[in-house]
Amino acid sequence: MKSNMGGSPMAETKWVRTDDHRWQLVTRRKLLKAAAAGAAAVGLGSVFPLPQIVRAQMRRLTFLHWSHFVPGFDKWFEGEYTKEWGKAHDVEIVVDHVPSSQVAPRAAAEVSARKGHDLYQFITPAPNFEPELEDMGDLVEPLIQKYGIVELAKRSTYNPKTKKWFGLSLSFTPDPAHYRKDAWDEVGFVPDSWDNILKAGRQLKAKGFPIGIALSSCIDSNMATRDCLWSFGSSIQNESAEVVINNKNTVEAIKYMRAVFKETMDPEVLAWDDSSNNRGMEAGKISWTLNAISISRSLEKNNPQFTPKVQIWRAPRGPQPLGGKRLGAEHVFFSYAIWKFTPPAQKRLAKQFLLDYANNWQRAFVGSEFYEFPSFPGTVSNLKEQVLHDQVAAKLGQPNRYKELTTAVDWSTNVGFPGYANGPEGEVFDTALLPQMFALAATDRMSPEDAAKWAEQQMKPIFAKWKARGLI
Amino acid sequence: MSLELRRTLGRGALYLSAVCFTFFAAFPFVWMGITTFKRILDLYNIHNNPFLFNLPPTLENLQLLFQGTMFTRWVANTAFVGALVVIITMLIAVPAGYSLARLARGWGQQLGIAIFLTYLVPPSLLFIPLSRVVSGVGLQDSFWSLVLVYPSFTIPFCTWLLMGFFKSIPGELEEAAMVDGCNRLGALRRIVLPISAAGLLTVVIFAFTLSIQEFVYALTFISPSAQKTVSVGVPTDLIRGDVYYWGSLMAGALIASIPVAALYSLFLDRFVSGLTAGAFK
Numbered sequence: 001m002k003s004n005m006g007g008s009p010m011a012e013t014k015w016v017r018t019d020d021h022r023w024q025l026v027t028r029r030k031l032l033k034a035a036a037a038g039a040a041a042v043g044l045g046s047v048f049p050l051p052q053i054v055r056a057q058m059r060r061l062t063f064l065h066w067s068h069f070v071p072g073f074d075k076w077f078e079g080e081y082t083k084e085w086g087k088a089h090d091v092e093i094v095v096d097h098v099p100s101s102q103v104a105p106r107a108a109a110e111v112s113a114r115k116g117h118d119l120y121q122f123i124t125p126a127p128n129f130e131p132e133l134e135d136m137g138d139l140v141e142p143l144i145q146k147y148g149i150v151e152l153a154k155r156s157t158y159n160p161k162t163k164k165w166f167g168l169s170l171s172f173t174p175d176p177a178h179y180r181k182d183a184w185d186e187v188g189f190v191p192d193s194w195d196n197i198l199k200a201g202r203q204l205k206a207k208g209f210p211i212g213i214a215l216s217s218c219i220d221s222n223m224a225t226r227d228c229l230w231s232f233g234s235s236i237q238n239e240s241a242e243v244v245i246n247n248k249n250t251v252e253a254i255k256y257m258r259a260v261f262k263e264t265m266d267p268e269v270l271a272w273d274d275s276s277n278n279r280g281m282e283a284g285k286i287s288w289t290l291n292a293i294s295i296s297r298s299l300e301k302n303n304p305q306f307t308p309k310v311q312i313w314r315a316p317r318g319p320q321p322l323g324g325k326r327l328g329a330e331h332v333f334f335s336y337a338i339w340k341f342t343p344p345a346q347k348r349l350a351k352q353f354l355l356d357y358a359n360n361w362q363r364a365f366v367g368s369e370f371y372e373f374p375s376f377p378g379t380v381s382n383l384k385e386q387v388l389h390d391q392v393a394a395k396l397g398q399p400n401r402y403k404e405l406t407t408a409v410d411w412s413t414n415v416g417f418p419g420y421a422n423g424p425e426g427e428v429f430d431t432a433l434l435p436q437m438f439a440l441a442a443t444d445r446m447s448p449e450d451a452a453k454w455a456e457q458q459m460k461p462i463f464a465k466w467k468a469r470g471l472i
Numbered sequence: 473m474s475l476e477l478r479r480t481l482g483r484g485a486l487y488l489s490a491v492c493f494t495f496f497a498a499f500p501f502v503w504m505g506i507t508t509f510k511r512i513l514d515l516y517n518i519h520n521n522p523f524l525f526n527l528p529p530t531l532e533n534l535q536l537l538f539q540g541t542m543f544t545r546w547v548a549n550t551a552f553v554g555a556l557v558v559i560i561t562m563l564i565a566v567p568a569g570y571s572l573a574r575l576a577r578g579w580g581q582q583l584g585i586a587i588f589l590t591y592l593v594p595p596s597l598l599f600i601p602l603s604r605v606v607s608g609v610g611l612q613d614s615f616w617s618l619v620l621v622y623p624s625f626t627i628p629f630c631t632w633l634l635m636g637f638f639k640s641i642p643g644e645l646e647e648a649a650m651v652d653g654c655n656r657l658g659a660l661r662r663i664v665l666p667i668s669a670a671g672l673l674t675v676v677i678f679a680f681t682l683s684i685q686e687f688v689y690a691l692t693f694i695s696p697s698a699q700k701t702v703s704v705g706v707p708t709d710l711i712r713g714d715v716y717y718w719g720s721l722m723a724g725a726l727i728a729s730i731p732v733a734a735l736y737s738l739f740l741d742r743f744v745s746g747l748t749a750g751a752f753k
Binding site for chain 2: 064066067068069070071094096097098099100101102105106108109110112113114115117220274275277278279282283284285291292294298302303332
């Protein structure tokens, strides 16, 4: 049987595909006519453009966030807030996540690739990335005019040497103390001072409730040891970014921490990570620790009956002869940054988002369950009222559970105090030199004097390196 | 001491060792299994026996893993990336290992060691320059970047492993094949590879395991959730700041490790013979 397909004797006819599933046998004349008509249509179309459906490419804005400790916050931000904003501005929002401990390595990879997210959220101040970051001054300064700024936020995102705002912080997390009120009441102390922590801690440990201060390389340890150092009237650097750690107040702080370690804590604190004190407090094992309110919020969800036993207090006050300062580092510092290599149109879009987000910070404050305190205080007008009337705590019969947070701005300060959070302070933080200094003396591998001297020797080259780069 | 007593003691020591090793190997799985079904209150109570369910077991942790995260997608991505990396590794490591073992007589050993040394360069040093490469070829934020990069550490290791294995096969077998009319490639295909099944299987398992457990590259090259592998997706969604979802984390680790453990168990004899083949002359 002979086929009618190509090469058939029926030379005047051809099988032509008329749509996806249909073929039609047409004559040569019919085929030529159709081809001519098609060519004419294409030609005319170029002279007289025919109506066409043109789809404009939707703008896109990408975020890199660390996974928020309040899962509901991510749902609110991605499922509600950014959807509303994206719809209003015809922008598709994409939010990617990394674990909180991997924010810096991911940032380094984006810098190396010269390609990354339009908005990058850091978990600690990011002065070490300053040369790669866009100046946010045009955004920050109008916001300061409108809402004011918390000093620690300014000192964590501004470089006075280069006059550059290398980040925009919309929020920070206070670092209060969580303590077992029932146990502290039994020994008759209030955890208001470092002195009380040592005195009460001796009795509490004997009762099976040790104090919990990490002396390891985790963030909590970095923050807690800074609190202690500052409250004893010392610091890593002075306001002029010069290393001043090797002094008699540091030695006193080290002696104090050595006593706390030996007399009130378990050796396991030398190996703690950021979740260890959360676990210790939630398990009813430790009697006092410094941490964000994640401990309290987790307890409210997981163990409401136990929650009233764990209360919140301010960061402890230092010894009166050394000034009696009450200072606590921020637990988490949220700052948004824009890479210099981000295309200009994306930079403008990112800044527009940040401006609108700042103006709506009230919603974010509630969404974060008071975890994120405003860096621009005017963005949350009734902060004190909201904190004093927390609904979850009220349901548990603890209406004033978070009242100590209402004074958090007074005793919270920045990494780098009394100076700015600059590059070398960031490097000293990342390499955990301060916890190491305390741990070396606590474990008797060095005397307190030698530990302070060791810290100075480690820190001076770091500061010199950053000074040579012209960034401090 | 009588022979009977010595025999009994020897057998007792053998069984004791077997029990210790079994406990050592099985403990992580048992722990993960228990934690998967434990309530957080039960897990955190230090007065509870950690190996018992002091409160009724719960499916909440599995529910969070499967309904609150993209776990199944991550498992699929991991399996896909692992399979492709194994194929690429085999295609390159087999001829490379064979060439170094048979053809590069004088300098094969040194070159093999040099190739192996590249495996020892840690990803924490390489991820920054490699991120530029990945971006340059337009694979950032895609799991295809892992298909590109993972062979950079699987091929050197597997080449070195196969080199030792091929060396243990007598060259006379190939010579006989070539006398009978095979060329070099034919001898490799018809004689060497069938004999090397244990070694090839070892390489497959190693390459697959190295791929699915990798963390640094997967973290730094990929950020969209839908593109992530298990090793990055699970900690990203289940470690939130200082709050760890232990039950779901353990469930994720358990489910992801079962296929690999099964693979090892099924081919254990071949795997051991593959590993030790190059160790004896």
